[in-house]
Amino acid sequence: MRPKNLEKEEAIRTIALQIIAEEGLENLSMQKLAKAANISPRTIYIKYENKEDLLIKLFVDEVLGAYEKAILEKFDPDMDFAEGVKRLWTNAFRYFKNNRHAFALMQYGKSSPLLHKAYQERDIKEGDYFAPIHRFLERNAKAGVIKKLPQEAYRAILFSPAFDLINEYFEFQDRPKQVITDKVFSDCCEAVIKGLLK
Amino acid sequence: MRPKNLEKEEAIRTIALQIIAEEGLENLSMQKLAKAANISPRTIYIKYENKEDLLIKLFVDEVLGAYEKAILEKFDPDMDFAEGVKRLWTNAFRYFKNNRHAFALMQYGKSSPLLHKAYQERDIKEGDYFAPIHRFLERNAKAGVIKKLPQEAYRAILFSPAFDLINEYFEFQDRPKQVITDKVFSDCCEAVIKGLLK
């Protein structure tokens, strides 16, 4: 039996992300993707059931999975609170700086119902990537280091500003110069930390 | 001359927002919209140049414009810092609670390149709705009440958590009960305020 060409599978994923980042999810078509990847449309259907399947796998494996792995690098639930949060922020910033196209699809996770649903279902099923962070926050809350809030609230306060800053970081095309420097990013991180401390 | 039927124009906008919220921007078609609004496809083209024009006007006028007006209600740049931020948060929460479909399109403003571009251009051209908030922050920074950060950083820290919480607020379909109560929302607001104070 002829083996699958893994390069082609990777090309599909890479170029799909590129089209989504540059033209938007609503402008990705199977034929455009096939042409850009220099393959036949049929080849996509060997690797993915249909368009929905491709998008969900792209989002869950290539974007969410890689991101979650990246932000937990060198992170330990037993870290000091400020240190732990700084590590998560640094990891996220570094990862997306190097994966701009992944960031674009990530943003669709909050808007597109299809991806949003996949995001929620993954969180429930997959044992929750958030678990180490959950433990980290729980421990610090119990120890009286930080305010007691629902997990959803911690997530909103701790991570959404980082995403917004990364979004701004990518926006410096039309600006005279980069506003979101490492310094600004870490200043913001400290402000967020301070806000949660008791 | 026969006058435009404003009810039809409103139906187009309302139902377009509804489809986007329920099925996603990528599943909104002109014919689906026309059928749902009980009009001919041609009628949409009397009121809007094309699909892009419709989407941008929907986003800018119906969503961004209404939101900006709503959050500045009873806000004054000379307010005390904590009081001002609380007012902005309360206004945003109230507005989106009452306009769930607008919130859905708002979320696409960060992902869809078309809307994202419209968002940026509006900010530059339109005299900037953010101006009163800009002055508010500038004054408090100069007075030494809060840390000095770029405007983009203030935006990220101050507003993105509110959006995330509102998003969570709408998610309680599959949950036993509402997690994001008024209490949690205002606790988060206070944490964000504390983080920025010097």
Place this chain on the structure above:
DNA sequence: TTCATAAGTAAACAAACATTTACTTACTTT
């Protein structure tokens, strides 16, 4: 009351869409 005119409609347009059919190619196993 008539008439000019833009609003509105139903039906159609080519182009683009997701997906499939019929076929060829390349590699593993025997």
Place this chain on the structure above:
DNA sequence: AAAGTAAGTAAATGTTTGTTTACTTATGAA
């Protein structure tokens, strides 16, 4: 070396897309 098989292709499928054409309707001005 031959055969079996899944990977891969080119071209076509029927459907849906955004938009337009040709026509009808309703209304304010004369």
